[in-house]
Amino acid sequence: MSRARQPPLVTGISPNEGISWTKVTIRGENLGTGPTDLIGLTICGHNCLLTAEWMSASKIVCRVGQAKNDKGDIIVTTKSGGRGTSTVSFKLLKPEKIGILDQSAVWVDEMNYYDMRTDRNKGIPPLSLRPANPLGIEIDKGRFPQKDLETLFPGMSADFTSENFSAAWYLIENHSTTRFVAVLKMSVVNLKKQANKKNEGSLAYVKGGLSTFFEAQDALSAIHQKLEADGTEKVEGSMTQKLENVLNRASNTADALFQEVLGRKDKADSTRNALNVLQRFKFLFNLPLNIERNIQKGDYDVVINDYEKAKSLFGKTEVQVFKKCTSLLHSSMLDLDSDVRPSPIGHLSQTASLKRGSSFQSGRNDAWRYKAPQQVVFVEKLTKLVVSQLPNFWKLWISYVNGSLFSEKMIQEVMHSLEKLIRGALLPFSLKEGESRQYGGWEMKSELSGQWLTHVIQTVRLCSESLTALEIPNDMLQIIQDLILDLRVRCIIVTLQHTAEDIKRLAEKEDWVVDNEGLTSLVFQQQKIQEDVCQLSIGILQVFIDCLEQLSTKPDGDIDTSQTIKFVYFQKHLLIVSMESLKELDQRLFEMYIESKADPIVGSLEPGIYAGYFDWKDCLVPAGVRNYLKEALVNIIAVHAEARLEICALRDTVAIYLTPESNSSFKQALEALPQLSSGADKKQIFLYL
């Protein structure tokens, strides 16, 4: 077995016993190859890994946790050696009771001490403090008979606690053989020492008998209460009065004594609170810095975590400082946002970053981040690259200001490849055969929508703006300008195409509904839907016309007069085309309507007409008709009238955007209608009637 494979063995523990949270040093063999190799540490069955500090393969320092067992092994587990054993054990001690006045480095639950004075320190009677041998020299008793001494010192005593203590008697009784000079001198020193000690001791004595004092005070106040209750009069000098005085003095003294301690405790409490609060605030105030650091390190997860934490802690704060801090945080998150996103020179574009900021806030950032089509991302990255790198080239060129063709070419080349690459991505058809192979190669599932194209245009514009800011001559940037123009044209075309397709698809959808019998008529009979569709289509046309108008009438700008004329022409053409198709549609609609409505009426008459083998040839010229024929004719007239109404309604709704020409077409349609209904037919009908 190789040495590294051997399990850990704990052979030493220092100290070998202690209360919870005692710091212990563990020594042994194979305690791991490094801090990360150490994967387990239990003392008395309690996991201490959290506090473990790996020092070497033979030494670990940790703190004993709140262990379950009183005495137990120290088990070290490492990745390299597995679970180990120990030859020594640790004994966990119950925390010693700490007196209320003792200083303690660890937090002590004061609940346990509440009853201390009733069950502990009953107090040592003062007399037990007296030393058995106050002189501290050897006692040799019995030389003098007691009786002789009693007669020698009448009314006196050798007991040094009694009031009539006689020092001479005591000396004769206990130290009669002691040689004066040598030993008694020492005894004097001893006595003095003890006297001193006693003075010191009084404090210890008070401390030790603290509970007795408490009890005494309790008893006194009880007596006092009793007496007052009994109604003993409050005469000056009476027992109650005296007691009260004593009690007051006692509590005053006690207050004075404890004031310092209690003050310290209050201070400690408030300090602890303040520390807690500070800790939280520190987190917030340090956060911007930490975030910056983590961003530099690339720990975005940490950043986002911290940010969320701070938001939950201080998000709803009203305090000005915190608000400021959180807004600072927010802005740094926005910076991060624009860094992380595939956005070029995001920091240059105020609006862009603002937009992104709001999207970040609303939590839809993910959609933003991941749904951008590849080509868009590509262009953004590319422009960013150029903007970040080109300045260097440009400076290079400036430093060779004499205009070496080579460097100028360099700039031009960069411009060229930028242009070609973007063209390859977005306008592949504008490239030559060879070029498209070099710069293209995008898998086009479907063409980019106009929205994305506008975005790209914006991106490229920003790029060219920042390049212009470098004072690169315009002639070098011309290709970029051309590119932008091409992109814009493309954008318009694509937008129009897509809109047309969208509308077409709308019809397709409607067709699908038509297939389901009954549903179509339902959909179109609902007033609301009808109106909405109407409104929407009118809106599209309206906006389009407005747009064209604006473009054509714009007096200044880069559009020259010929272009304006072109636009007007374009508009006219468009309107004529649309009107013609509208007219056709009108006619078709009208015919379809008449046919569909009149058909059932005629259809119901026809079988009856031919029922009796009726033939117009061998029939007399009819002089009148029956009522049912009249009714049928009236119905047909009603249908015509309805159609007419419909046409009028259509004209009214589209009147807002229709030109005189289209108006005239309506007139035509209307004229056609009365002709049909009020012409010869009508006369005939009236004749019949």
Place this chain on the structure above:
Amino acid sequence: MAASKGKNQSSLALHKVIMVGSGGVGKSALTLQFMYDEFVEDYEPTKADSYRKKVVLDGEEVQIDILDTAGQEDYAAIRDNYFRSGEGFLLVFSITEHESFTATAEFREQILRVKAEEDKIPLLVVGNKSDLEERRQVPVEEARSKAEEWGVQYVETSAKTRANVDKVFFDLMREIRAKKMSENKDKNGKKSGKNKKSFKERCCLL
């Protein structure tokens, strides 16, 4: 006498050694040097440390259990208990501090008091920090005559250079082993052979 812990070690003889002496004389330093071949430069007063490992004593695998006690007076009260569990003692003083040498007498008395019922207690007087010869306060002769008076061995060590470190521990273990063997003889009236069988029997009986 058989250790109750660690199955593979339970059959091995266990000798319990206790480090005794004033604070700062180098008890912990000696122990750590013996156990882990390392010298600790800074002084960290001990409360009570436990160490136990396998060693080969005269060809026989045994376990040594070292209890490193507190020299500081603050912990004097808990010493009695510790001393009771010991089978042999290293009575350490520092040759650079005379007071630590005079203190050895008191420590010895405490040991004798606690172990009053035993006749001869395995004990070595150890004069540590022999590498600091220029600061010596306790002459070799003084220490040696005291040891002779007590009828024990005197050895000078250095926890820093490891001089005589192994020697004091192994010599003490030999004394402990000898004492146990003679006790066995007395108690059982049996011949304590070197063969495994009798060794095992002895373990069981104890």
